[in-house]
């Protein structure tokens with residue numbers, strides 16, 4: 056079967072999604088409000104989610120192995136979370152004064168995450184990294200930030216640089232140049248940033264040391280999501296911790312994704328602790344969320360009672376009780392052994408994929424850690440953006456569409472995450488479907 060047949064099958068199987076897409080395009084550019092879930096020829100429009108499965112408007116049911124981009128750690132429509140949300144909505148949805156559920160969510164995060172003494176809430180991971188960077192500048196009285204090539208930290212100017220840069224514009228591996236992710240980003244964003252290669256201790260040390268006087272913060276994901284859930288080498292994070300401490304630079308861990316690998320986050324897993332941590336995704340239990348927290352010295356910058364010079368932080372829906380209660384219910388149900396079981400399931404999935412690629416002699420590999428995984432369409436080991444960019448994007452897209460046809464949803468970059476609801480049987484049939492797909496593609 057050719058890929059053209061698969062595309063035809065996709066169009067035939069999803070006529071209502073196609074119709075909705077045509078309608079949506081008239082009022083929303085691209086037919087939606089989130090570019091990351093757009094794909095050709097059109098995305099599926101989902102109508103229901105339950106446990107490990109999602110249903111689309113054409114009544115196709117698929118096993119969800121992406122879980123709203125790693126957010127839904129318990130799976131869809133968890134009974135306790137749903138009940139908690141309904142209870143809260145009966146009391147009101149948002150108020151012009153603080154409510155108590157957010158205190159409990161703050162408490163649980165401060166208890167579980169060793170480096171977080173105080174925390175503030177926002178409505179997205181984007182706002183979390185924006186505020187963490189602002190805090191670093193206010194705290195150090197310096198301007199520049201350092202980020203890794205190939206890292207995504209949200210949709211604001213300061214970090215929409217060198218996310219998936221065209222390598223012909225991105226300088227050499229040891230002297231990477233900042234490249235705007237798209238037009239519309241302020242020129243000052245490229246002037247205020249330094250780019251380091253992920254997982255390269257020596258180059259990172261050199262660039263940071265040479266510019267230390269100007270650097271306010273180094274922001275890093277302990278597990279790089281954008282390039283396929285690649286864990287950092289411990290030595291890389293150790294180097295960043297050492298060098299930032301030495302030069303009065305704030306170390307920010309973006310744990311928007313990686314917070315799902317243990318109750319204390321990736322920082323607990325690596326046993327390396329930042330000054331500020333950014334959160335999102337799982338901590339809202341499926342509702343819009345973001346948070347940033349760290350040591351008291353930095354976090355007290357936001358305290359309006361302490362100083363006239365506090366850093367402004369507003370937001371009509373910050374800390375709203377519905378998000379708080381959904382997040383709290385989710386986190387409370389995540390015990391230490393829940394993470395262990397979930398991570399084992401992730402190990403099982405990645406091992407099965409590796410075995411399959413070996414057995415079929417296909418030029419594919421898998422990356423990831425804990426419950427996070429990605430399929431890489433390159434035989435080379437992926438450890439940073441430059442090795443990631445060797446992916447065969449055409450093959451990746453074929454696999455993605457064919458998996459949709461076979462009843463599985465992963466991200467359109469072929470990465471994903473398992474939830475508490477996904478079963479071992481689902482993982483087995485996912486791998487079997489992938490085997491058939493690769494065999495149809497000639498492997």
Ligand SMILES: Cc1ncc(COP(=O)(O)O)c(C=O)c1O
Pocket residue numbers: 124178179180181182184207208209210276280309310311312335336344345
């Ligand atoms: C590592 C990381 N940081 C920040 C963000 C931005 O979060 P949000 O989409 O909630 O703005 C994302 C989103 O995928 C992310 O993966």
